[in-house]
Amino acid sequence: MEVVIRPTHEDAAELTARFIAHAIRQKPKLVLGLATGRTMEAVYHILVRLHKDEGLDFSLVETFNLDEYIGLPPAHPQSYRHYMREQLFKNVNIDLRNTHFPRGNAPDIEAECRRYESAIRECGGIDLQLLGIGRSGHIGFNEPLSAMFSRTRAKALTPATMAQNSPLFPNPEDMPRRAITMGVGTILDSKEIILLATGEEKAGVIAKAVEGPVTSMISASALQLHPSCHVIIDEAAGSKLQNKDYYHWIFDNEPDWDDYR
Numbered sequence: 181m182e183v184v185i186r187p188t189h190e191d192a193a194e195l196t197a198r199f200i201a202h203a204i205r206q207k208p209k210l211v212l213g214l215a216t217g218r219t220m221e222a223v224y225h226i227l228v229r230l231h232k233d234e235g236l237d238f239s240l241v242e243t244f245n246l247d248e249y250i251g252l253p254p255a256h257p258q259s260y261r262h263y264m265r266e267q268l269f270k271n272v273n274i275d276l277r278n279t280h281f282p283r284g285n286a287p288d289i290e291a292e293c294r295r296y297e298s299a300i301r302e303c304g305g306i307d308l309q310l311l312g313i314g315r316s317g318h319i320g321f322n323e324p325l326s327a328m329f330s331r332t333r334a335k336a337l338t339p340a341t342m343a344q345n346s347p348l349f350p351n352p353e354d355m356p357r358r359a360i361t362m363g364v365g366t367i368l369d370s371k372e373i374i375l376l377a378t379g380e381e382k383a384g385v386i387a388k389a390v391e392g393p394v395t396s397m398i399s400a401s402a403l404q405l406h407p408s409c410h411v412i413i414d415e416a417a418g419s420k421l422q423n424k425d426y427y428h429w430i431f432d433n434e435p436d437w438d439d440y441r
């Protein structure tokens with residue numbers, strides 16, 4: 181795991197977007213895992229800018245979103261498919277047939293989870309997975325006690341997640357209590373991972389995920405086991421980390437980051 185601390189939310193989002201853009205330029209048929217949430221809006225905004233200003237080409241990119249609420253049809257304004265269409269897809273030259281989501285309104289949820297796992301496999305696996313983190317430590321919707329080897333499945337959401345996400349629904353009572361999510365094992369199979377977290381409200385959970393023990397109580401701590409995971413945070417989200425000086429030194433001095441400074 182590698183930790184990069186940038187001064188502000190905007191800087192952290194810019195670095196994340198530039199990292200994704202670099203990966204797309206290296207491999208135009210990139211299989212890109214995508215995340216939703218408020219934190220990601222700035223990343224998608226910058227990717228749209230890079231598409232318009234620098235011709236970043238999404239035409240061959242294949243995407244797989246991490247999760248979807250159970251019971252919401254794809255056109256529902258709070259569905260993650262709708263979020264992605266509004267935040268990114270409608271503003272870049274992506275082929276919508278190359279964008280994949282678990283179908284939250286599928287008649288057979290277990291069969292849908294198996295279908296999603298095979299679709300990822302058929303594309304050759306995820307090259308780069310983008311992640312946010314929930315206050316419960318979740319990645320995707322892998323709530324506490326999610327098995328490290330778990331695959332795409334239905335998961336019941338915790339009260340902390342309900343409290344975090346329900347204000348995004350016009351009527352908070354309407355937020356589904358279950359979601360389909362890639363498993364921790366599915367996520368760990370990605371070749372490379374970026375986790376982006378910003379703001380003071382994430383400082384506690386970031387300290388646990390990065391410097392705490394690997395535990396299924398904090399699903400994001402499983403990322404410590406991944407050989408190529410970059411955690412990009414702002415100063416506020418990094419405020420409870422013990423080894424900040426070391427992380428700053430790495431970003432300022434390691435040649436891998438030359439293109440991004």
Ligand code: GLP
Nearest residue numbers: 215217218219312313314320321
């Ligand atoms: C949802 C998503 C997660 C995301 C989290 C963070 O719960 N399922 O993938 O990481 O939101 O949300 P925010 O960026 O709004 O804090």
